[in-house]
Amino acid sequence: MPEGDTVFATATALRTALAGKRLSYTQFRVPRLATTDLSGRIVVAVRSRGKHLLIDVAGPDERRPDVGAVSIHSHLKMEGAWHVYPVGRRWRRPGFQARVVLRTDDAEAVGFDLGILELSDDPEAALGHLGPDLLALDWDRDEAVRRIEQRPDDPIGTALLNQRLLAGIGNVYRSEICFLRGTLPTRDVRDVDVPATVDLSRRLLWANRSRTARTTTGQTAASARLWVYGRRGQLCRRCRTPIERGQLGSIGDDRVIYFCPGCQT
Incomplete structure (x- = not known):
């Protein structure tokens, strides 16, 4: 994707x-x-x-x-x-x-x-409406944090996908970032460590910018590259709880999200 x-x-x-x-x-x-x-x-x-x-x-x-x-x-x-x-x-x-x-x-x-x-x-x-580009050499981390924190009522899963807040994250990274932060995508921004989430987002995209196959686990085998995305019903690599799939449809986001109900709260 x-x-x-x-x-x-x-x-x-x-x-x-x-x-x-x-x-x-x-x-x-x-x-x-x-x-x-x-x-x-x-x-x-x-x-x-x-x-x-x-x-x-x-x-x-x-x-x-x-x-x-x-x-x-x-x-x-x-x-x-x-x-x-x-x-x-x-x-x-x-x-x-x-x-x-x-x-x-x-x-x-x-x-x-x-x-x-x-x-x-x-x-x-x-393209002036776009938020800070996660892969820009002049990446403005503080501005991205500020824009997200200005929307405290938004679910973090929605904020990460909002290109007006920060630019570059899609559905795969959204699910993976929330998993790695131990955060359900439905959790409100006000209850999330936004600076840490933004820093992780930058690190993940930067690490993958030149790879032929994206990985968030550090593994390169096709079946082992991702933690949760696309793994509905499969066991969590950390806690062995089955991965679930859902939607944030009530707030206008019809793309599916993947999460571990054991690791993410």
């Missing part, structure tokens, strides 16, 4: 393939961008912001690269992915799933099933 660590790793791969390179061919396979052509322009940067990914492209006049500069903004949602291939290599996913193709002389980046794909001439304004 794409979360902040997945997007960070994706940005790293795209940066290696595209940054500083001239686009020799572009194709946008969504109706509102179908006539867009960025070929001939240089990719200035590739960066992630929480679960969002930005590819910054210079303007058409290299003497004034800021004039007409745009950012390709994408969000993977549930099914999306970016792949990088050598030019001419067959894609690993079917062509009808491709939403954008960006080609340089030696590499081709393809965005498949992207939940969001748009061009923006002011990406900072478009």
Whole structure:
């Protein structure tokens, strides 16, 4: 499931393939961008912001690269992915799933099933609602704590998923963080050690930012990487109580949560 660590790793791969390179061919396979052509322009940067990914492209006049500069903004949602291939290599996913193709002389980046794909001439304004990015080098831990503590009545499971409070956590990390803190996702923020929870969130995402397989247990075997997420009915790795699955549907969160009723209170 794409979360902040997945997007960070994706940005790293795209940066290696595209940054500083001239686009020799572009194709946008969504109706509102179908006539867009960025070929001939240089990719200035590739960066992630929480679960969002930005590819910054210079303007058409290299003497004034800021004039007409745009950012390709994408969000993977549930099914999306970016792949990088050598030019001419067959894609690993079917062509009808491709939403954008960006080609340089030696590499081709393809965005498949992207939940969001748009061009923006002011990406900072478009993403200004996001809280501190857990994987940013200038990560603002105190601001994230402040934003969460301003919502004392929210369940901590809801606060962790609120990208306006801190950016990068998805459903997998939400369940895992609450387990590792011994906290039920339904517990109110006012009853949670918010600074410790935020610190753990940063450590988990940072540790996984370059891994090919996410792990919160420290184990890399496919069956041993997670404590609770996706393990409904299986025994807790700590106390042997069966893992349960539920929802925070009453507060507008329809995504499932996993927890251990023995370890989490």
